[in-house]
Amino acid sequence: MSLRRGLRYVKPQAPPTRNIKHMMAFIEQEANEKAEEIDAKEFNIEKGRLVQTQRLKIMEYYEKKEKQIEQQKKIQMSNLMNQARLKVLKARDDLIADLLNEAKQRLTKVVKDSGRYQTLLDGLVLQGFYQLLEPKMTVRCRKQDLPLVRNAVQKSIPIYKTTTKKEVDIHIDQDTFLPEDIAGGVEIYNSDGKIKVSNTLESRLDLIAQQMMPDIRTALFGANTNRKFLD
Known part of the structure; x- marks a missing residue:
């Protein structure tokens, strides 16, 4: 019996097409999930940066408004105090003027x-x-x-x-x-x-x-x- 007759030839089998597609789908899904995860992280980072920026702007705006209101209060208080002081001074001047007028009226007694x-x-x-x-x-x-x-x-x-x-x-x-x-x-x-x-x-x-x-x-x-x- 010859050696050729004694060996059996086995033809290599190609992987099933279904398994390859399954592996490719899994890899693609993993890649998409990783991409979505990266996008989510980048989005959260950008969102956090924008939120912090706007938060600082809002805080700066209200601090500026608060200072303006405080300055306006000081100006109004100063104006009110000045008005009150002027009223007091006018009342004093009016009183002195009345006293001088009364003194002038009494001059007629000297002449008599x-x-x-x-x-x-x-x-x-x-x-x-x-x-x-x-x-x-x-x-x-x-x-x-x-x-x-x-x-x-x-x-x-x-x-x-x-x-x-x-x-x-x-x-x-x-x-x-x-x-x-x-x-x-x-x-x-x-x-x-x-x-x-x-x-x-x-x-x-x-x-x-x-x-x-x-x-x-x-x-x-x-x-x-x-x-x-x-x-």
Whole structure:
């Protein structure tokens, strides 16, 4: 028996087509799942980044709004405080103005006392002479005060001459008088009328009030704690 007859030839079998397809489907499914997993991770990362970015923007926006609201509150509070302070100051000024008006009304009582008023006119006339120190001066007064002013001028001229060692020519204006609505006093002018000393009772009261205003305010409203200088 020959060797060729003794061996049996076995033809190799190809893998079944179904198994290959199954393996390919499994690999493809695994690849798709991995791809979806990667996509999901990347999506979550991007989503987290976007959420964090928007969260920071929102926080920054509301912080900015909060600061704006706080600033507006401060401005409104400052405006309200300034308005209240101005109202207080106006009320104080109105009170002082009322007191000054009342004091001006009381000046009429001084004028009614002829002896007291004559003494006052003497001082006002002489003081006006000293303030001008002019060789020629004109005195103007109310019409009803003309006799008293003449007496004051006659008394003041020799005193002025003795004190200043100068001659003086005094003219009492009998054509133009001070308004009737003032309490009294005099106005004294130099020769050309360009320089005037106002020694009316109202002007003297205003001057005294201006000089004493810090004391008046302290007496009415107490010491000013914000004031640093007293003169």
